Amino acid sequence: MTDQNKTPATAQPDWARFLARESFIELDAMGRARAVLDPGTFRMLLGPFDRLKSPWLPLQNIVTQADDGVVLARGTIDGQPAVVAAIESAFQGGSMGEVSGAKIAASLELALADNEKGIPTRAVILFETGGVRLQEANLGLAVIAEIHAGIVALRRHVPVVGVIAGMVGCFGGMSLAASLCSSLIATRQGRLGMNGPEVIEQEAGIEELDSSNKRLIWQLIGGEQRQAIGLVDTLVDDDAAAIASAIRAAFARGVPARHRSAQVEDYLAKLAAIDPASPLEPNALRTLWGKGDHE
Amino acid sequence: MSDTVPFESRGRIWLRALAGTEGSPSFGKDSVLQADVALGDHSARLLAVVPDPRNRFPRARNGEVGLEEGWTLAKAVRSVIESDHDGARRPIIAIVDVTSQAYGQREELLGIHLACAAAANAYAEARLAGHPVVALLVGKAMSGAFLAHGYQANRLVALDAPGVLVHAMGKEAAARITRRPVAELDALGEKIPPMSYDIKNYAKLGLLHALIAGVNADAPTPADVAAVRQVLIDAVADILLSGKRDLSTRLNSPAARVLRAASIEVRRRLAEQWAGPAAASGT
Numbered sequence: 001m002t003d004q005n006k007t008p009a010t011a012q013p014d015w016a017r018f019l020a021r022e023s024f025i026e027l028d029a030m031g032r033a034r035a036v037l038d039p040g041t042f043r044m045l046l047g048p049f050d051r052l053k054s055p056w057l058p059l060q061n062i063v064t065q066a067d068d069g070v071v072l073a074r075g076t077i078d079g080q081p082a083v084v085a086a087i088e089s090a091f092q093g094g095s096m097g098e099v100s101g102a103k104i105a106a107s108l109e110l111a112l113a114d115n116e117k118g119i120p121t122r123a124v125i126l127f128e129t130g131g132v133r134l135q136e137a138n139l140g141l142a143v144i145a146e147i148h149a150g151i152v153a154l155r156r157h158v159p160v161v162g163v164i165a166g167m168v169g170c171f172g173g174m175s176l177a178a179s180l181c182s183s184l185i186a187t188r189q190g191r192l193g194m195n196g197p198e199v200i201e202q203e204a205g206i207e208e209l210d211s212s213n214k215r216l217i218w219q220l221i222g223g224e225q226r227q228a229i230g231l232v233d234t235l236v237d238d239d240a241a242a243i244a245s246a247i248r249a250a251f252a253r254g255v256p257a258r259h260r261s262a263q264v265e266d267y268l269a270k271l272a273a274i275d276p277a278s279p280l281e282p283n284a285l286r287t288l289w290g291k292g293d294h295e
Numbered sequence: 296m297s298d299t300v301p302f303e304s305r306g307r308i309w310l311r312a313l314a315g316t317e318g319s320p321s322f323g324k325d326s327v328l329q330a331d332v333a334l335g336d337h338s339a340r341l342l343a344v345v346p347d348p349r350n351r352f353p354r355a356r357n358g359e360v361g362l363e364e365g366w367t368l369a370k371a372v373r374s375v376i377e378s379d380h381d382g383a384r385r386p387i388i389a390i391v392d393v394t395s396q397a398y399g400q401r402e403e404l405l406g407i408h409l410a411c412a413a414a415a416n417a418y419a420e421a422r423l424a425g426h427p428v429v430a431l432l433v434g435k436a437m438s439g440a441f442l443a444h445g446y447q448a449n450r451l452v453a454l455d456a457p458g459v460l461v462h463a464m465g466k467e468a469a470a471r472i473t474r475r476p477v478a479e480l481d482a483l484g485e486k487i488p489p490m491s492y493d494i495k496n497y498a499k500l501g502l503l504h505a506l507i508a509g510v511n512a513d514a515p516t517p518a519d520v521a522a523v524r525q526v527l528i529d530a531v532a533d534i535l536l537s538g539k540r541d542l543s544t545r546l547n548s549p550a551a552r553v554l555r556a557a558s559i560e561v562r563r564r565l566a567e568q569w570a571g572p573a574a575a576s577g578t
Contacts, residue, residue: 043571045565045568045569046561046564046565046568050564052557052560052561052564054557055556055557056487056489059486059487060483060487072565074569074571098489098555098557098558099557099558099561102557102558102561102562103561103565106561106562106565106566107565109541109562110565110566110569131463132438132463132464134463134464134469134472134473135473135490136489136490137462137463137464137469137489137490138461138462138463138488138489138490138491138497138500139489139500139554139555139558140463140489141438141441141442141446141461141462141463142446142500142502142545143558144442145415145442145446145447145542146542146545148412148415148416148419148442148446148447149419149422149447149541149542152415152416152419152420152423153419153423153541156423172438172439172463173438173439173442173463175408175412176408176411176412176415176439176442176443177412178408179406179408179409179412180412180415180416192408193403193408194396194402194403194407194408194411194439195396195398195402195403195407195439196472198471198472199398199464199468199472200398200399200400200403202467202468202471202472203395203398203465203468204354204398204399208398208399208400209399209400209403220400220403220404221403221404229406231406231409259416260409261369261409261412261413261415261416262369262373262413262416262417262420263413264366264369264370264373264413264417265370267366267406267409267410267413268363268366268367268370271362271363271366271405274405276351276352276353276401277351280401280404280405282404285404285405
């Protein structure tokens with residue numbers, strides 16, 4: 001499992017390829033969704049002409065966006081029917097409001113209905129989100145629970161693949177959604193954590209975490225660290241083609257025998273080996289939890 | 296033992312009130328209590344996350360869902376699924392009084408997000424396996440902690456009492472992140488129901504199956520306990536009657552049709568567009 005998962009990121013630097021690559025991070029949500037689907041198959045759902053915007057932001061004098069920050073597209077991946085939900089980080093930090101969240105939840109529900117009818121529709125979620133949109137607070141939290149329910153139900157039939165490319169990362173309730181995915185792909189620029197650094201500093205104090213210490217934060221929750229300790233499956237370069245191919249490899253592996261979020265005994269044992277009274281360095285955790293002597 | 300950390304909690308009070316015992320630490324974890332209780336014809340498993348002043352993870356001593364709490368909840372719920380695999384599916388009642396997920400550098404490093412996801416995963420699996428799952432909100436139902444412990448339930452029921460609240464983020468942090476004064480957040484909550492920290496406003500969203508009035512949340516009388524027990528019995532019966540194992544009832548309530556009209560519209564239009572123009576013209 002490890003070898004096939006690390007090829008793109010750990011190959012020898014190939015500067016020609018590096019310079020020729022198309023940055024995934026620099027693409028907007030629509031460009032990302034298009035890059036993930038088989039060429040020529042992209043079909044947008046609930047586009048701008050549907051005018052499904054947040055009903056809550058205007059009440060707070062905040063400008064809305066016609067897609068509420070989520071692009072949904074159908075098409076195929078390796079010839080199989082697929083739906084991609086791409087979160088647009090440029091709108092409200094990729095936060096989940098009632099409409100943006102409902103778009104993701106509903107697409108998972110419809111993909112499930114397809115699978116129950118024998119149509120093997122697969123789902124990809126491109127996470128780029130701070131979590132709940134605080135201006136829609138409880139409706140954001142509620143819809144994230146519905147996204148969790150959708151992923152757990154769908155992944156019994158087909159893999160649900162998540163991507164955290166950066167630069168916003170994936171936080172809050174959506175970090176749970178990411179880790180419910182059958183397979184999780186990240187770049188070094190991607191971050192995956194439950195509590196944003198600012199929130200930890202607010203709730204636990206600056207002595208717990210200085211949110212301005214960017215280097216420390218990437219060491220703790222950056223894509224490379226997450227892959228090294230097994231919380232992300234595949235580390236890729238910021239390269240649209242590499243991400244598209246990692247997604248295909250994840251689908252080719254099929255539904256895991258046991259999803260990461262179901263590996264209860266393993267993780268209880270891993271935690272039991274941690275002494276909370278001693279300092280814990282990110283590198284030391286790689287030794288403790290790492291998948292061997294790689295990297 | 297620290298004397299600054301409370302031991303008693305709403306979770307502990309209601310588990311004791313309903314079960315008639317203190318409950319036992321779930322798989323040896325003192326901050327996750329379990330007990331069994333008769334609910335009508337069913338024997339139900341109660342689960343609660345409670346403060347543990349001696350918790351070996353300091354950031355999870357006040358009733359937070361921490362690393363071991365998340366994974367222990369997952370184990371507790373999965374053990375019910377496994378033991379009922381060949382028989383009647385027991386109801387599972389999540390008694391919700393969770394102040395937050397555990398905030399800390401160590402928690403992030405060790406994957407608090409995955410621990411919370413594991414608990415949510417287990418509750419969702421229980422629901423899909425046919426266990427009636429009810430979340431009983433007796434105190435705080437905050438953010439990721441509620442996502443882990445309760446929000447995957449078939450039905451949500453809440454006490455209409457001071458201190459019972461659902462929210463995405465503590466007020467101080469929400470004020471900082473949205474760059475608004477706390478007073479402004481309070482005022483907005485009165486105008487915009489999803490922003491509110493008041494359970495009565497939360498009820499307007501249509502997500503609650505029942506809001507239970509007239510109950511003393513801190514010192515329940517026998518009549519209070521009987522009333523709550525009856526609500527739980529009714530909720531379990533309603534789940535079994537519906538035959539549904541998903542969360543669709545949250546969108547079918549009269550209140551949801553008003554406040555979550557946009558959620559319903561998204562689903563209606565997406566279903567229309569899902570199969571595409573070619574398929575649509577073929578029907």
